[in-house]
Amino acid sequence: MEKILVLLLVTLAVAHAVPDPRGIIINLDEGELCLNSIQCKSRCCHRTSGLSLARCAPEASESSECSAKTLYGVYYKCPCERGLTCEADKSVLGFITNTNFGICQDANRK
Numbered sequence: 001m002e003k004i005l006v007l008l009l010v011t012l013a014v015a016h017a018v019p020d021p022r023g024i025i026i027n028l029d030e031g032e033l034c035l036n037s038i039q040c041k042s043r044c045c046h047r048t049s050g051l052s053l054a055r056c057a058p059e060a061s062e063s064s065e066c067s068a069k070t071l072y073g074v075y076y077k078c079p080c081e082r083g084l085t086c087e088a089d090k091s092v093l094g095f096i097t098n099t100n101f102g103i104c105q106d107a108n109r110k
Contacts, residue, residue, distance in 0.1 A: 025039065026038070026039050027039075027041055028040050028041065028056045029041060029056060030042060030055075030056050030057060030058055031055055031056060031057075032055060032056050033053055033054065033055055034054050034055060034056050034074075035054065035073075035074075036073035036074065037070075037073050037074065037075065038073065039056070040056035040057075041056065042056055042057065042058050042059055042078070043059070043079070044056065044057050044058070044059055044075055044078035044079060045057075045073060045074045045075065046074070046075050046076070046077075046078055047074055047075075047076060048076070054074045057075075057078050058078065059078050059079060059080060059081040059082075060077065060078045060079065060080050060081065060084075060086075060104045061080075061081055061084075061104060062080075062081075062084055062104050062105065062106060063103060063104060063105075064080075064103070064104050065077045065101055065102070065103060065104075066078060066079055066080045066084075066086040066088065066101065066102055066103065066104045067079055067086065067088065067100055067101055067102075068086045068088045068090055068100050068102065069100070076099075076101070077101050080104035081104070083106065083107060083108075084104040084105060084106060084107065085104070085105055085106075085107045086102045086103070086104055086105075087102045087103055087104075087105050088100045088101055088102025088103075089101075089102065
């Protein structure tokens with residue numbers, strides 16, 4: 001019982017010593033390695049090719065290439081910034097193959 005108590009106290013001491021655990025697994029900044037877009041502050045985990053490592057990237061700006069949504073949580077083109085829409089092919093095949101790219105456009109301008 002004493003060993004378990006000591007182990008628990010050591011674990012709590014180590015956990016308390018970490019200054020801010022956010023940013024290790026979630027809330028990642030641009031350029032940090034990621035596995036899913038949920039981990040990134042920008043909500044875009046981006047890779048340039050199927051063999052490259054994914055990194056957090058900024059959202060696509062107006063007139064930039066974008067992806068509407070991804071099934072896997074990793075984008076080849078980031079989704080648009082807030083207030084913009086991605087005018088892309090929204091077919092099922094494009095969704096599955098992650099090739100549903102388009103251009104970010106202002107939703108209010110028509």
